[in-house]
Amino acid sequence: MRKDETVRLCTLRTETGEDVGVSVPGGIATLSVINATVTTSYGPTLLDVIRKGEAAELAAAVASLPDLGVPAARDEPEFGPIYRYPPKLWGVGLNYVRHADDLGVRQPTDAPGSYLRPSSTVIGYGDDILLPGQSQRVTAEAELGVVIGTTCRDVAPENASSVVFGYTTVLDMTAEDAIRVNARHIPWAKAFDTFCSLGPWIVTPDEIPDLSAVRISTVVNGRTIASNQVSAMMYDPHWQVGYFSGGMVLEAGSVIATGTPGAGVIQDGDTVEARVEGVGDLRNTVRLDPGASA
Incomplete structure (x- = not known):
């Protein structure tokens, strides 16, 4: 993964359950918003992103987020565990x-x-x-x-x-x-x-x-x-x-x-x-x- 394709990922607790959070300038973008904005279907969980090898593509999409205007999450995010069922x-x-x-x-x-x-x-x-x-x-x-x-x-x-x-x-x-x-x-x-x-x-x-x-x-x-x-x-x-x-x-x-x-x-x-x-x-x-x- 190139330096311009690095990502910082988390899981956020939301009103409807949990969503993947991606660090962007000024805050955290949710994966559901990214998918809706760039018409993709990454995830939907952080474990899925890892298993499906989507990190590089997701990082490339995030790099263009400022131009796409994806909103950041609230200032005080509620984090969940990265995921709840690690394989090992x-x-x-x-x-x-x-x-x-x-x-x-x-x-x-x-x-x-x-x-x-x-x-x-x-x-x-x-x-x-x-x-x-x-x-x-x-x-x-x-x-x-x-x-x-x-x-x-x-x-x-x-x-x-x-x-x-x-x-x-x-x-x-x-x-x-x-x-x-x-x-x-x-x-x-x-x-x-x-x-x-x-x-x-x-x-x-x-x-x-x-x-x-x-x-x-x-x-x-x-x-x-x-x-x-x-x-x-x-x-x-x-x-x-x-x-x-x-x-x-x-x-x-x-x-x-x-x-x-x-x-x-x-x-x-x-x-x-x-x-x-x-x-x-x-x-x-x-x-x-x-x-x-x-």
Whole structure:
């Protein structure tokens, strides 16, 4: 994709449901308006745009939007998650030394800690993170998310950029007390509803001139808990694409959360943020799950 065909994409909550948002000068244009204006049928969801390989055509259309007069969305958009049903949602654990120290465990040296999580964990910007009754210590962590753009398998790390659609921001929650009891509990500790916030933006790789220099920060109630660059990862994002595609199909739209520089304990009423430079800031509030048993 050429520099003049880069796009920043999100999902917006609208009065009639959800629509894809495209960043344009002065605001956000909705995909439904773009389709109506240029007589196209892109999408209709962001996952569809990725699966159908429409990004370059959409970016070219957006480049002509000022002449077409496509209106921008309201000044304070209501974001949804980038999409609600990622084909695969991989998480990577203990990819920074600091995070291994947080948990008091030894950092893996042969392969990263990893886990698949269900789509019921997915929320978006501004949604509530619900604290389950089964855990007394939940943590939140900021991560860079890699969005796969081409269904692939057995990708060599040096070729990973060819299958990456873009990058997003992730807030990843953990019932940390369960892991401290037994590391084998990690699938359970990561699988509670609302435990993975995605978005609000996906940016194409062209907008990230140096991926290794991207800084990821975990922020709780305005205080930075941990911050570090991609260059400090033990396993970089392209290596991870190769690892997770080894012997396994990564469908277009799959997301890999690449690991956190550090996690913060969250409690009812907290505001937690993931800040990924050049990609976007993601913010959620924390609430007790009203359905949790006492």
